[in-house]
Amino acid sequence: MPERISEDITFRKLEALLAFMETGNLAKAAEALDVSTVSVHRALHSLEEGLRCTLFRHEGRNLLPTEAAHVLADVARDVLKTMADGVRVTREAAGYSADQLKIGSLYSLTVRTVPQVVIGIKMRRPDLQTELVLGSNADLLDKLRQGTIDATLMGMPEPTPEIESIPMFEDDIFFAAPADSHYARMDAVDLRQCRDEPFVSLGDGFVTSSGFAEAFRIADFHPNVVMKVGDIFSLMNLVGGGIGYTLLPGRVRDVVARNVAFVPLTADYGMKQTIGLSFLRRRERDPNLLALAAVCRMMTREPR
Incomplete structure (x- = not known):
């Protein structure tokens, strides 16, 4: 010794x-x-x-x-x-102040939110390399806890002592139907009128799929789900192809094909998603995460 x-x-x-x-x-x-x-x-x-x-x-x-x-x-x-x-x-x-930042994200956030975040972090820390990891809310939360990603952009998780979350924006949920469907001509859709319709949905673990389940709980019936997929863009294509109806967040409205209509739900549902940045609270002083949090807070003040 x-x-x-x-x-x-x-x-x-x-x-x-x-x-x-x-x-x-x-x-x-x-x-x-x-x-x-x-x-x-x-x-x-x-x-x-x-x-x-x-x-x-x-x-x-x-x-x-x-x-x-x-x-x-x-x-x-x-x-x-x-x-x-x-x-x-x-x-x-441990990922603390390294020269690489792994950011998790929902597929739907790659349309607008992720590019804005990446540009913002590059302006603050030009030498920082960013890597994007896509997945469901559940997958991203697991990766965050395991330390395989540094932070994640996703639906706000349930409050817990180990995770710090910063809300960024709220997104309305719409009924998605083929553009030639009679639903597309409605001012609002009550899901109770859709008992006999086929539906498509995301797999378990996505924030949109949990909102889907909650909406039909309010409607008080189990939908006829004919197919489940693992990303929101495939889901939109199924709707456009006439395979079934679904519920989609407004943030993907600008990128869907013209053959998909977004119709508001009736006031009974009031469906919204809160999207935010989440990271482990024990790493809240990490300079990279501080810069990322600052970018996301700035985005909360910008009109959407």
Whole structure:
């Protein structure tokens, strides 16, 4: 087992030693470290006690380093650099302030929200590389907890102590029908009138699929779901192809084919989604996440 190092020898005291060796003056060393002259003097004296050897000798009012002090300073430079590198790579392994940011997102947010976020983060941190990971709300939440993504843009999760969420915008939910359907000509659709219709939906875990289930709970019947898919763009194509009806968020309205109509639901439903940024609360001081959060907060103030 290696010889145990005295608790009098610390990184802070080694920093004080290096500051003094480089400036040759207690006052200048104290100024460089933003501490008092007394603190620097105590640190140097404490190092001598911990090493049990003389590091400095007095000549009048001057403190002069011995050969031992120069040897320790050389070692201290290596030790402090190694530790600083160790802290950096450890943080990078944990995703903290690394040069890459993995952002999760719902498929539907790639239309407008994700490009705006990526442009915003690039303006704040030009050297940061961003990677996009797509999935359902449930998938993204799991990846966030496991640390395989750094943050995610998705439907706001249920409040929990481990996750910090920043709401960005609310989105209305519409009844989606083929443009030549008689529903397309209605001012609003009451799902109770659709008991005998075929429906298509997203698979479990998507925020839109949970809203779909809630809407039919209000309508008080189980819809005839003829097909489930894993992304919202396939869902829109099924509607346009006449396979079935569904519910879609307004944010994808501008990119759907012209053969799909978005019709409001009646007031009984009042369906909305709240979209936001979520990340682990223990990483709330990560500079990359602070920049990302600032971009998303700015977007909440922009008209949609």
